[in-house]
Amino acid sequence: MPSLVAPLSATVQHWLVAPGDLVRRGQPVVRLEAMKMEHELSAPADGRVAECFVGEGELVQEGDALMAWTPVTSMGAMRPSVDAPSTDAAPDPATTTTTTTTTTSTSTSTSTSTSTSTSTSTR
16 A cells, blocks of 8 residues: 655645545645745645554654555546556446536616706896
């Protein structure tokens, strides 16, 4: 089972995923703090988080395993893994559903203007 390892000695600040979550390659999964700087580590491949080995607030050393994941090749609407073959085939018209929405807007405007002018002169 593949794992994500710490690239440097650091403290785990916050997990951005939990066991069972689906992750995409490049998605941030954990935030580390080292030398007063935060470092986000990203998922190296598409997969499902199997286990997080280290808790928040714990110190890890360079090379320590942080989490394990199970690679997946099909994640529904998510893009396929780098190793998966391309499926650029056209959709099957028999299984494609098209939804059309029509919106009708009616606007009625009534404007009434009354002007009265009175002039009185006294001599």
